[in-house]
Amino acid sequence: MRSTILLAAVLALAGCRGMHSDKAPIHPNLNMDFTESFEPQEANDFFEDGLAMRQPVPGTVKRTGLRTTENAPYYLGRTADGQLVPTIPMEVTEVVLARGQERYNIYCAVCHGEAGDGLGIIMTGNDGQGYGYTPAPSYHTDLLRARPDGYLYDAIANGIRSMPSYGHQVSVPDRWAIVAYIRALQRSQNATAEDVPEPIRDQLETYNPNVTLD
Numbered sequence: 001m002r003s004t005i006l007l008a009a010v011l012a013l014a015g016c017r018g019m020h021s022d023k024a025p026i027h028p029n030l031n032m033d034f035t036e037s038f039e040p041q042e043a044n045d046f047f048e049d050g051l052a053m054r055q056p057v058p059g060t061v062k063r064t065g066l067r068t069t070e071n072a073p074y075y076l077g078r079t080a081d082g083q084l085v086p087t088i089p090m091e092v093t094e095v096v097l098a099r100g101q102e103r104y105n106i107y108c109a110v111c112h113g114e115a116g117d118g119l120g121i122i123m124t125g126n127d128g129q130g131y132g133y134t135p136a137p138s139y140h141t142d143l144l145r146a147r148p149d150g151y152l153y154d155a156i157a158n159g160i161r162s163m164p165s166y167g168h169q170v171s172v173p174d175r176w177a178i179v180a181y182i183r184a185l186q187r188s189q190n191a192t193a194e195d196v197p198e199p200i201r202d203q204l205e206t207y208n209p210n211v212t213l214d
Ligand code: HEC
Pocket: 104, 107, 108, 109, 110, 111, 112, 122, 133, 134, 135, 136, 137, 144, 151, 152, 155, 156, 160, 161, 162, 163, 166, 170, 178
């Protein structure tokens, strides 16, 4: 008898699920049904900084609201009239180059190769067969050396043909740092003996017997 009543109660309760009712719901288990909500800019003691609004995690790449009209060359790699900028619109220091090298080796080298020759692991792996991806071009062509810096920036920010965009992962200053590093790679792979400072030029033959000095 008792189990029949229990069964009836369980069925009656279960039967209520999903049914429409105009009455206020009963909350036997409050759980997270009622959470306190905060207004924008409101204080909240729960967090150490006393703010209810949480900040984006460090390193978050901003995707909207960039001050593009104010500084189009820096943010878009284009001049105000839409032309690709010829040169990097920020100072290139040794620190910037080192950062560019680090970011390049993380994001680009897998396809374009550490030397920028297009022979990254994605292209050469799997017993030299690659993985069926569109070949990544080498940067060491007259055409790419002659391209404006904005062209390289644009490829990172928006992708180019079958190459996807790296705009979500790589911040604006890091994109320019990578551009600077690609320029360094291009210079290094197309260098002449004259690019080497005179005092150490005679050491060249040690490293590359094909270079003839006069
Ligand atoms: C997953 C592989 C892959 C990665 C990673 C990658 N690329 Fe590419 N990239 C390609 C391919 C493939 C092309 C050629 C696209 C086409 O022509 O369809 C290309 C083309 C380019 C071009 C244009 C070259 C030209 O001939 O005009 C530039 C510049 C470039 N990549 C720069 C970068 C930079 C900088 C990074 C790192 C932020 C990067 N790529 C990361 C695969 C990749």
